[in-house]
Amino acid sequence: MTGPALEVADLSVSLGRVQVLDRVRFAARGGEIVGVLGPNGAGKSTLLKAILKLVPHLGSVAINGAPSHQMSARDFGRAIAYLPQERDVAWPMSVGSVVALGRLPHRPPIAAALTVKDAQAVADAMAAVDVSAFANRRVSELSGGERARVLVARALAQEAPILLADEPTAGLDPAHQISLLSLFRRLARGGKLILVTLHELHLAARWCDRILLLNDGELVGDGAPADVLSSAQIRSVYGCDVRIINDDDGPIIVPVAMR
Numbered sequence: 001m002t003g004p005a006l007e008v009a010d011l012s013v014s015l016g017r018v019q020v021l022d023r024v025r026f027a028a029r030g031g032e033i034v035g036v037l038g039p040n041g042a043g044k045s046t047l048l049k050a051i052l053k054l055v056p057h058l059g060s061v062a063i064n065g066a067p068s069h070q071m072s073a074r075d076f077g078r079a080i081a082y083l084p085q086e087r088d089v090a091w092p093m094s095v096g097s098v099v100a101l102g103r104l105p106h107r108p109p110i111a112a113a114l115t116v117k118d119a120q121a122v123a124d125a126m127a128a129v130d131v132s133a134f135a136n137r138r139v140s141e142l143s144g145g146e147r148a149r150v151l152v153a154r155a156l157a158q159e160a161p162i163l164l165a166d167e168p169t170a171g172l173d174p175a176h177q178i179s180l181l182s183l184f185r186r187l188a189r190g191g192k193l194i195l196v197t198l199h200e201l202h203l204a205a206r207w208c209d210r211i212l213l214l215n216d217g218e219l220v221g222d223g224a225p226a227d228v229l230s231s232a233q234i235r236s237v238y239g240c241d242v243r244i245i246n247d248d249d250g251p252i253i254v255p256v257a258m259r
Contacts, residue, residue, distance in 0.1 A: 005030045005162055005193045006051070011059035013043070013050050013217075020046045022217045023059070028195060028210075030161060033181075033188045035208035035225075036197040039238050042214040044197040045085060048164045051195075052082055063162065077105030081158040083165040087147050089139045095150050096135040099126055102157030125156035128183055130176075144171050152180065156187075163187070165196040169203060181207040201242070201253040205229055213237060226251055 006028045013021040021043045028034050036044045050057040053068060053076075061068040063079050071079070081102070089098060102125065103118045114122065126132045129149040139147055148171055155163060165184075169177045181203060184194045188209070198204045204211060204225060211228040213221030215237045221228035229251065234242050245252040 005064055006195070007060075007062040007065075008051065009060045009062075011047070011050055011057055011061065013046050013055055013057045015046075015055075020217050021050065021057070024214075024217075024219045025059075026212060026219065026222060028193055030191045030193045031188055032209045033184055033194045033196065033207060034210045034212060035204040036195060036212045036214065037199075037201070037204055037229075038214035041216075042237075043217040044214055045166050047214070048082070048166050048195070048197065051164065052080065074105055077158070077160070079160055080162040080164065081155040081160040083152055083155045083163070083168050085166045085170070087144065087151055087171075089147070092138050092140050094136055095126070095131060095139055095142070095153075096122065098139050098150055099131075099153045099157050102154040102159075105158065105160075121157050121159055122153075125153040128156055129153045129180065145173060145176060148172060149176065149180075161191070162193045162195070165194065167197050167199065169198065169200060177203060201229060201234070201255070205251045205253050206249060229253060 009025050011021055011024045024047060036047060038044050046055060049055045051061050063071065068076065099122050100114060100118070103114065103121060107118065126135060129152045131146065131149050131153055134142060134146065134150070139150055142150065148168070152168060168180060172180065184196065185207065188194050208225055210223065211221060211225050212219060213228050213233070220237065221233060231242055231244060234240065241256050243254045243256050
């Protein structure tokens with residue numbers, strides 16, 4: 001793994017009188033899939049948005065050693081890609097056109113056509129998430145799961161070394177959930193840092209190299225899935241019991257009824 005790609009120090013966010021994040025601190029490196037977990041309202045999405053400078057915050061964020069607030073929008077866009085929860089596309093654009101938006105940080109302000117490199121990045125991104133066949137269809141004609149994969153492709157086309165993905169598996173069928181997380185693993189092995197929020201404990205336990213566990217805006221766990229996602233910790237944070245089965249590929253976590 002490379003040196004720290006993302007360093008977050010004492011990150012705090014308040015929305016009105018509500019403290020959403022409270023002095024969250026961690027460093028993550030290229031080559032990792034880092035899962036951000038926690039119950040509804042724990043601060044997972046807010047953490048990503050604060051890193052992306054989308055919400056006001058205290059504390060600091062550095063990308064590859066550079067303070068993010070000092071980076072130009074163009075350099076920031078080349079360094080970090082974002083896959084939001086929201087999957088609406090306001091305009092009746094084709095799939096290919098939406099994915100091509102990921103190339104904006106690499107293109108001059110006014111450019112008539114994609115370069116060969118741009119076109120290849122778009123084609124590779126669509127192939128990676130199995131949407132090449134939809135290239136000429138309007139995004140508005142696709143199902144929710146198909147549209148989600150198109151937006152993943154847009155983020156991949158950006159070719160940034162860091163990818164922040166907010167609940168990317170939500171709404172996907174099991175096969176495409178596994179396909180997407182397999183892709184994330186290949187990207188991480190190639191040196192990218194993947195920071196992904198998840199609700200599915202079983203997916204996080206099997207696919208993430210590391211877990212950041214949030215509860216009420218505080219970082220209450222940071223480490224390997226087997227260490228962070230213990231029965232006691234899950235009961236404390238989520239308020240439910242789980243059954244954990246360990247095998248060679250990692251823990252299998254199944255929520256069960258509270259006793």
